[in-house]
Amino acid sequence: MKKDTIILGIETSCDETAASVVKNGREIMSNVVASQIESHKRFGGVVPEIASRHHVEQITLVLEQAITEADVTWEDIDAIAVTEGPGLVGALLVGVNAAKALAFAKKKPLVGVHHIAGHIYANRLEHEFVFPMLALIVSGGHTELVLMKEHGDYELIGETRDDAAGEAYDKVARMLKLPYPGGPQIDRLAAKGEETIEFPRAWLEADSYDFSFSGLKSAVINKIHNAKQRDLTLSAEDIAASFQASVVEVLTEKTYRAAKEYNVNQVIVAGGVAANTGLRKSLEKRFSGEDFPLYIPPIQLCTDNAAMIAAAGTISFEKGHRSLLDLNANPSLILS
Ligand code: KG4
Numbered sequence: 458m459k460k461d462t463i464i465l466g467i468e469t470s471c472d473e474t475a476a477s478v479v480k481n482g483r484e485i486m487s488n489v490v491a492s493q494i495e496s497h498k499r500f501g502g503v504v505p506e507i508a509s510r511h512h513v514e515q516i517t518l519v520l521e522q523a524i525t526e527a528d529v530t531w532e533d534i535d536a537i538a539v540t541e542g543p544g545l546v547g548a549l550l551v552g553v554n555a556a557k558a559l560a561f562a563k564k565k566p567l568v569g570v571h572h573i574a575g576h577i578y579a580n581r582l583e584h585e586f587v588f589p590m591l592a593l594i595v596s597g598g599h600t601e602l603v604l605m606k607e608h609g610d611y612e613l614i615g616e617t618r619d620d621a622a623g624e625a626y627d628k629v630a631r632m633l634k635l636p637y638p639g640g641p642q643i644d645r646l647a648a649k650g651e652e653t654i655e656f657p658r659a660w661l662e663a664d665s666y667d668f669s670f671s672g673l674k675s676a677v678i679n680k681i682h683n684a685k686q687r688d689l690t691l692s693a694e695d696i697a698a699s700f701q702a703s704v705v706e707v708l709t710e711k712t713y714r715a716a717k718e719y720n721v722n723q724v725i726v727a728g729g730v731a732a733n734t735g736l737r738k739s740l741e742k743r744f745s746g747e748d749f750p751l752y753i754p755p756i757q758l759c760t761d762n763a764a765m766i767a768a769a770g771t772i773s774f775e776k777g778h779r780s781l782l783d784l785n786a787n788p789s790l791i792l793s
Pocket residue numbers: 471595596597598599622623624626627638639640641644728729730731732733734759760761
């Protein structure tokens with residue numbers, strides 16, 4: 458009988474210090490996330506230097522907790538998977554160095570993982586992949602459509618030309634004086650508002666799967682400024698609902714069109730913005746009645762965690778990929 462593959466995952470690319478143990482790329486044995494959101498809130502966004510310091514403080518505790526909760530020994534662990542990029546370099550370095558130290562001390566193979574591959578593989582913790590598969594990745598740093606024909610094979614078919622979807626959410630939230638991270642705040646307000654303002658939709662060229670959110674962000678900012686100058690009060694709920702309607706419509710339509718053109722057998726959604734209730738509803742509605750499934754992971758697997766890194770790392774490990782002990786953090790790592 459084939460032995461189980463047990464991988465320890467480590468994620469420190471942004472403001473979450475996370476470690477997790479995953480069995481066979483699909484079964485979460487532990488998933489520990491120490492969030493730093495409270496520390497960054499008063500600055501209105503992630504402060505890289507503060508993020509690195511918190512990772513240093515938390516990483517050992519989080520790793521110990523992940524191993525204790527999984528109830529495994531070092532003997533059981535086959536390899537250590539770590540996010541090598543993209544992300545904040547100082548933050549990434551903490552995870553990469555912890556992983557290298559453990560790999561050296563415990564004589565375990567080391568596997569570097571792309572953060573977006575992790576977001577995609579968060580879905581495999583819930584449902585097995587069926588190829589060809591289309592992944593919509595929407596996070597604070599990324600907005601991408603990725604076509605996968607087999608495990609570990611990523612073809613980028615569309616990406617943002619400027620701001621990421623989550624970045625647009627966070628910037629608009631800041632204009633509305635909402636606390637960081639702004640995405641969930643806008644989502645909450647949007648649910649109470651009406652789409653009373655017609656904001657632009659950036660469809661770009663007819664055959665393009667690329668995205669652009671900076672024009673929309675400027676349109677929202679202009680609307681707020683103009684109202685202020687004329688002493689008018691706009692409802693924050695309606696601005697949120699109108700902004701969200703624009704983001705959600707473009708994401709939904711481009712994903713749907715790509716799914717049809719590439720004749721996929723499955724569509725998955727990943728990244729922090731996949732937690733958005735408006736986007737989840739819109740995609741579910743658009744894809745209902747299709748003969749292939751749409752999967753969106755539960756919210757705790759949409760935002761940054763290490764189970765997703767262990768899940769993606771399992772595939773790399775099984776394919777024989779190994780990183781050396783000179784592995785470095787790469788803030789602009791390409792998904793390949
Ligand atoms: O994937 P993630 O946790 O970190 C990155 O890799 O970037 O995504 C964080 C992003 C932030 O921009 C946050 O505002 C956004 O995801 N986000 C949301 C929601 N929850 C988190 N955006 C819209 N609606 C939400 N409910």
